[in-house]
Amino acid sequence: MQKKRTVYVFAAIVIAIALVYFFGINRSAGASPSFMPAVGAKAPDYSFIYASNGTVANVSSLNGKPVLLWFVATWCSGCAVGNEMLNDNISYFKNKGINVIEIELYRDLGYSGAPINTFVNDYAPNVTSYSNFRSAISGYNLSLAYDKDGYLDVYYLIGSNGKIVYENDGSLAATMKNLKSKINSLSGSL
């Protein structure tokens, strides 16, 4: 009886780990998840605050150049890995003429982590020297519009016309390859 119970418990643990893997890692492929604005739609226009100088800006103010909006929490290890990945790839985005805005989710999703500037400096020290990178802090409406389910590490590629071209709710670190191949395939039409 005890043996049986132990087997059930271990089976439950294995299933839980499998669920984490499939929901957590393999979400990158396929159609847009329901909580994200659809690809092809106009990017929702809400405000954020640039961390460097406290200026308030709207998403629409970024129109005219393609932009990557990446939503993070600064206590999140996966986002830290994403920063390391961004650190290694920021020149790629620069060469493609893409701005990158790393945005701390509203109130860091309810748990206070490091300030976004410190977070970026710790894990992606090179990016701040690139003119196409800026970090920012999200207002409630922006987080609600782009990440209403409160997932970590989601990003959007918005074309110069202000429409969403590509999006992913998998981590930036795990899906950088997909993002780059999408950008390469869109080259010229961004």
Place this chain on the structure above:
Amino acid sequence: MNGYAQSSSFETLEGTTAILKALKVRFLTFFAAMFIFYYVIFSYFSFGLALFGIKYYFYYILASSFTLSILAALSIAIGLYSQKTVRNNVKGNRSGIYAFVVSLVPSTMCCTPIIPSILVAVFGSGGIALASGAIQGALSNFSPVFIVMAALLLYYSIRVSLKRIKKPSCEC
């Protein structure tokens, strides 16, 4: 092997060492398997990166994996020995399983969609879902507490198994 049950030092380091000598192949196999398991899981989720930083989180993963795997291997090897040799209709000791679950909570529950998905299922999108960090961030920042808790549970599990070897009739 039977001598362990009569040994007065069954709960001491010597007693444990004597059992491990007899079970060393099994112990080393469990240790290697558990170490690889923990190391792969912790590395995969970059366990402790946001807490300890790039320079030190590798050591945190290594130390956690080593501590947990050595205790888990001890717990399994001694637990199996106690069950095989002296256990008779005694209630199972589940602290090893609890320890396993506790040790994996912070790495698998933080920074994955599990907690946000549960909150959305219960409370809907927005609002509370946008505060899922209150749970995830706490799991991330207090992960060492979970590791220590898991280690203590494993230690308890080992103690119980060793007690059974000493007193086969005990209800421990």
